[in-house]
Amino acid sequence: MGLRQEFFDRPVLEVARDLLGCELVVDGRARVRIVEVEAYGGEDDPASHAGRGPTPRSRLMFGPPGFAYVYLIYGVHHCLNFVTGPDATAGAVLVRAAEPLSGVVPRPGLALEQTCAGPGRLCRALGVDLAWNGVPVAEDLPGPDRLRLETGRTPRRITASPRIGIRLAVHRLWRFHDRESSGLSRR
């Protein structure tokens, strides 16, 4: 079942957990199962791009839910997020890892399972870059359907932990992953 905008129009922690097990379809070509995500909040979350109010980059996080937020990190890799919560409130879920189901091109020297194990690897494998920033993800939004999400096999066991690579707000266990997956960025 395709995810609609109302799915994303909820608190970011709920959306993050519910995205685990969902399948991401890219250009109707590649299909992966999401196994690891992180939640990022608004002005109340110092670790978030939206933590100090809206900026040109984080503007999308303050917009309506159901759109992709893509940014470049370390000048090298891209990270894919989905905007959550009602318009004028900031929130987004970072997709950190997924299991390839079909259409993912293997990379030399890297097991297929690991191709999408990490936010940068995932974007590289799926061909997602800055040009994808702002594309609609919810199926009932107008615009191109280059990114789609569908419900999939729900994880049996979900583990919460601190967000990776974040120094602030370490006490917040806002990273969630499918404990039984072999396609995680870390254990």
Next chain:
DNA sequence: GAACCGATTGCCT
């Protein structure tokens, strides 16, 4: 305008 930095990764020792 300039300086600093990062929600990462892969290659090096």
Next chain:
DNA sequence: GGCAATCGGTTCG
């Protein structure tokens, strides 16, 4: 385990 790559965004003067 250490560290370079590489660039847009953010902050500061």
